[in-house]
Amino acid sequence: MRFVPHFTDGQEFPHPLGKVVCIGRNYADHAKELDNPVPTEPLLFIKPATSVVDLTKPLDPPFSRGDVHYEVELALLVGETLTHATLDEAERAIVGIGLAMDLTLRDVQTKLKEKGHPWEIAKAFDGACPLSSFLPLSRVPNWNALAFTLEIDGEERQHGEGSDMIFAVPTLVAEMSRHFTLEPGDVILTGTPSGVGELVRGSSLRLTLTGGLEVETSVVE
Secondary structure (H helix, E strand, O other), X not given: OOOOOEEOOOOEOOOOOOOEEEEEOOEXXXXXXXXXXXXXXXXXXXXXXXXXXXXXXXXXXXXXXXXXXXXXXXXXXXXXXXXXXXXXXXXXXXXXXXXXXOOEEHHHHHHHHHHOOOOHHHHOOXXXXXXXXXXXXXXXXXXXXXXXXXXXXXXXXXXXXXXXXXXXXXXXXXXXXXXXXXXXXOEEEOOOOOOOEEOOOOOEEEEEEOOOEEEEEEEOO
C-alpha cells in the first residue's frame, strides 16, 4: 500500500505520498566534512515513494551492502501543485513540516561518485527515507528559526538550523519546481547538517524539531 503522510494530530493527508525531492550539500559544514565542494546551485536528486517508511518503526536498512550512514533532514509536505513557482507561491504551498532520515549506502555511493555515475542506487533503495508525521502549518513559519537535532544513544550527533542552509526553503522549493512539477503529497528534504556517520545495529535514536515534534526509533539488531 502506498505510504500516506499524516499530521501529528493523527489526521491523514488527503493524498498518498508521491516523490521525495532532495538536495545534497545544503549545509556548508556537511559538504566540507565529506570533502565535497560547496555548491553554487542546488544539487537535486529524487527518492521514489517506495523508499519511504514510518520513522517510528525500527530501521532495517540493507547492512549487507556496506556502511549505512544516517543524515537527518527537515522534511516539507507539499499541498499544492507547483510549476515554475515564485518564492511566495513556493513557501505557501508547504502545509506541513517534519523530519526524515536520508539513509545512504556510503560505500556504494563512494564507488558511484568515483565512476561519475548517478547516486540513486545508494540513496533510493527500499527503506532509504524514514519519515515522521508532520506538524500542520496554518501560516508560513520563520524558516530561519527552525532547528532540529538527532541523538543516538543519548549523544547529540547532528544539529541543524534553517539559518545555516545555503539555499533557504522558499528559494529551494521554487528552484525544484523549475525542474520537476511538485504535486500534493510530494515531500521535500532540505539537506543535512554536519555530523553524519555510520548507523549501528541496536542503537536508539531520538529526533526533535522546533514546534514540539519528537520521534524515537531504533535500529534492528
